[in-house]
Amino acid sequence: MIHPTQPKMLDSAALRQVFPILNQQINGHPLAFLDSAASSQRPQQVIDALSDYAQRYHANVHRGVYQLSEAATYAYEQAREKVARFINATCAEEIVFTRNTTEAVNLVAYAWGDAHLHTGDHILLSIMEHHSNIVPWQMLAQRRGAVLDYMPLDNKGRLRLDTLDTLLTERTKIVAVTHQSNVLGTVNPVQELARRAHAVGAVLLLDGAQSVPHSADQCADAGGRLCGLQWAQNVWPHRNRGAVGAAGAASSDAPVSGRRLDDQCG
Numbered sequence: 001m002i003h004p005t006q007p008k009m010l011d012s013a014a015l016r017q018v019f020p021i022l023n024q025q026i027n028g029h030p031l032a033f034l035d036s037a038a039s040s041q042r043p044q045q046v047i048d049a050l051s052d053y054a055q056r057y058h059a060n061v062h063r064g065v066y067q068l069s070e071a072a073t074y075a076y077e078q079a080r081e082k083v084a085r086f087i088n089a090t091c092a093e094e095i096v097f098t099r100n101t102t103e104a105v106n107l108v109a110y111a112w113g114d115a116h117l118h119t120g121d122h123i124l125l126s127i128m129e130h131h132s133n134i135v136p137w138q139m140l141a142q143r144r145g146a147v148l149d150y151m152p153l154d155n156k157g158r159l160r161l162d163t164l165d166t167l168l169t170e171r172t173k174i175v176a177v178t179h180q181s182n183v184l185g186t187v188n189p190v191q192e193l194a195r196r197a198h199a200v201g202a203v204l205l206l207d208g209a210q211s212v213p214h215s216a217d218q219c220a221d222a223g224g225r226l227c228g229l230q231w232a233q234n235v236w237p238h239r240n241r242g243a244v245g246a247a248g249a250a251s252s253d254a255p256v257s258g259r260r261l262d263d264q265c266g
């Protein structure tokens, strides 16, 4: 006998218990917070971890040779390991913490872009990008004399992958697209994009600002030479916290650390 699988119901009451901020009434109604795409609320575990850090071992990370500093450094590096596991990166060294997604894209544009882009090279974006994943590439194109191309959408808000046949060529050095659109909610076919980009020798930068809490593992699954960009808006201790992960990349393919960002834009 075949048992049809029941769709899993979301237990909103149990979920509410984990987020203390929801435990209040506003204008006489239980709080329903609908702006998570911009700033999501923190669960008790995150609040506890932050408070524990502040109360027990807040100190300079990587700068002190005393016990508290070593404890803080250990916790910091453990977080890097956890993020690496979360996005399926090959090792923690591939994770570079940044202030936010905008800084992460700027870091790649400055560090990778200035080193690898030359006059006449192409950068492929899509027209559904957040301005944080447009302006750094416009500035890079100006600095390096590169050309920007934009993938269009169909009338359902999906990427027109058929246009890749003409837009993606051996002159394309980087494809920078969002994993999930903050405006349309569209989830882009990451693996297909990675396959197509890598086939012409381009790298793929994925803006994971909206998608990483839902589908983090896909970043690394997209394969080698992926410059993955992660930002856990969901439950992250600070709203503005980002990371660049060169998931599945040989580090020489995506050397993004150790750069100053003098003119950030986005």
Ligand SMILES: Cc1ncc(COP(=O)(O)O)c(C=O)c1O
Pocket: 037, 038, 099, 100, 101, 102, 103, 130, 132, 133, 178, 180, 181, 182, 207, 209, 210, 231, 240, 241, 242
């Ligand atoms: C898809 C996407 N990319 C980039 C950003 C910019 O993020 P940040 O404020 O972390 O720089 C956002 C912010 O909401 C976003 O939704």
